Amino acid sequence: MHLRIRAVRLLRRVAFVLPLLVLVASACSPEHYPQTALRPISDYGRIGDDIQTTTFKWALGVFVLVEGALVYAIFRFRGKPNDPEPQQIHGNTTIEIIWTVIPALILAAIAVPTVRGIFETNATPKGDVLKIEVVGHQWWWEFRYPDVNVTTANEVHIPVGQTVSFHMSTADVVHSFWPPRFAGKRDVFPNRETRLWFKAEQAGEYPGQCAEFCGIEHGRMAFRVKAQTPEEFQAWIAHMQTLGAKPQAAAPPADSVQTVSAGAKVQAAQEPAKPGAKPGAAKDSGSAAPPAPVDPAYAAGEKLFMAKGCVGCHSLTAVNAPKGMIGPNLANVGARSYIGAGSFQNTDENLSRWIQNPQALKKGVLMPNLGVTPDEAKSLVAFLRAHQ
Numbered sequence: 001m002h003l004r005i006r007a008v009r010l011l012r013r014v015a016f017v018l019p020l021l022v023l024v025a026s027a028c029s030p031e032h033y034p035q036t037a038l039r040p041i042s043d044y045g046r047i048g049d050d051i052q053t054t055t056f057k058w059a060l061g062v063f064v065l066v067e068g069a070l071v072y073a074i075f076r077f078r079g080k081p082n083d084p085e086p087q088q089i090h091g092n093t094t095i096e097i098i099w100t101v102i103p104a105l106i107l108a109a110i111a112v113p114t115v116r117g118i119f120e121t122n123a124t125p126k127g128d129v130l131k132i133e134v135v136g137h138q139w140w141w142e143f144r145y146p147d148v149n150v151t152t153a154n155e156v157h158i159p160v161g162q163t164v165s166f167h168m169s170t171a172d173v174v175h176s177f178w179p180p181r182f183a184g185k186r187d188v189f190p191n192r193e194t195r196l197w198f199k200a201e202q203a204g205e206y207p208g209q210c211a212e213f214c215g216i217e218h219g220r221m222a223f224r225v226k227a228q229t230p231e232e233f234q235a236w237i238a239h240m241q242t243l244g245a246k247p248q249a250a251a252p253p254a255d256s257v258q259t260v261s262a263g264a265k266v267q268a269a270q271e272p273a274k275p276g277a278k279p280g281a282a283k284d285s286g287s288a289a290p291p292a293p294v295d296p297a298y299a300a301g302e303k304l305f306m307a308k309g310c311v312g313c314h315s316l317t318a319v320n321a322p323k324g325m326i327g328p329n330l331a332n333v334g335a336r337s338y339i340g341a342g343s344f345q346n347t348d349e350n351l352s353r354w355i356q357n358p359q360a361l362k363k364g365v366l367m368p369n370l371g372v373t374p375d376e377a378k379s380l381v382a383f384l385r386a387h388q
């Protein structure tokens with residue numbers, strides 16, 4: 001009778017806690033935590049998720065069986081006052097063999113797909129593979145597309161349905177490249193190339209993060225993966241190939257082949273002529289377009305970009321971009337979703353705050369405060385915004 005009363009009390013407590021648990025668990029929705037590996041959208045991501053699911057199912061089964069037997073034994077064989085000494089058992093070969101063999105089999109069931117997964121994800125991808133070079137920097141990411149001679153930073157564009165192979169290293173300390181929806185973490189080292197590949201299955205913009213402590217702003221060393229349809233991706237590459245050196249300075253490189261749709265992009269960039277927006281975009285573009293009227297804020301911003309020394313650390317060309325720059329490439333900074341390596345949304349207001357006082361937004365960032373006034377920041381924002 002006592003036993004039953006206690007069991008009822010225990011059940012009541014569980015009944016009280018369970019809804020709380022459900023509430024807590026429901027707060028962990030993927031919308032609130034987009035940096036999740038539990039909803040993979042690539043072949044690589046699926047391999048990892050399958051291993052995780054397999055392991056979890058075995059663990060859940062073991063947990064339910066063991067805890068179930070334990071709870072049952074606690075209630076069924078509960079001692080009462082005046083009970084005699086229980087029967088003492090010293091070893092039982094049959095039971096010991098059983099509880100050694102069963103876990104060994106379970107571990108084998110987990111180990112086989114795990115080892116297979118390790119080999120699969122470390123194999124060199126075959127077929128139509130897009131090579132992207134990744135360079136980690138304190139605290140931002142450089143992305144190079146060597147086959148099409150294009151460089152960008154912090155937002156890597158990839159085509160859906162094609163395997164991309166990242167060839168990775170670092171300019172300074174050890175970082176770790178982690179695009180959670182697509183693949184696992186992979187460390188990047190100085191003077192050594194590590195690789196990571198995956199084939200994206202779904203278009204969209206997804207967060208990524210440096211996953212190895214690398215200094216004060218490790219937490220703000222994020223990036224974005226922009227997965228696009230093959231057509232959108234090709235259009236983006238073609239557009240980026242127009243962001244070379246200014247026409248009078250240099251001709252487009254001879255190996256640049258995909259400039260067909262570039263002309264159309266330039267025209268589109270000129271048409272809207274929004275105040276403070278596009279005019280500069282045409283300035284850096286191919287020689288086919290007639291020169292657009294220059295916005296005064298853009299022109300002032302361009303002067304400041306040179307005078308304040310920004311140009312010493314940031315390149316504005318995507319084509320033939322110089323290597324070894326300290327700051328991120330800004331060729332298409334105006335079109336990016338975030339600034340400060342995935343830290344702040346790329347609004348004019350945030351960009352202006354950043355230019356005036358980067359140390360206040362990202363303490364320790366290698367960009368110093370350059371004594372830019374609010375008016376000067378306005379011009380610089382107009383100049384940078386035009387670099388799409």
Ligand code: CUA
Pocket residue numbers: 136137139174175176210211212213214215217218219221
């Ligand atoms: Cu780079 Cu942490």
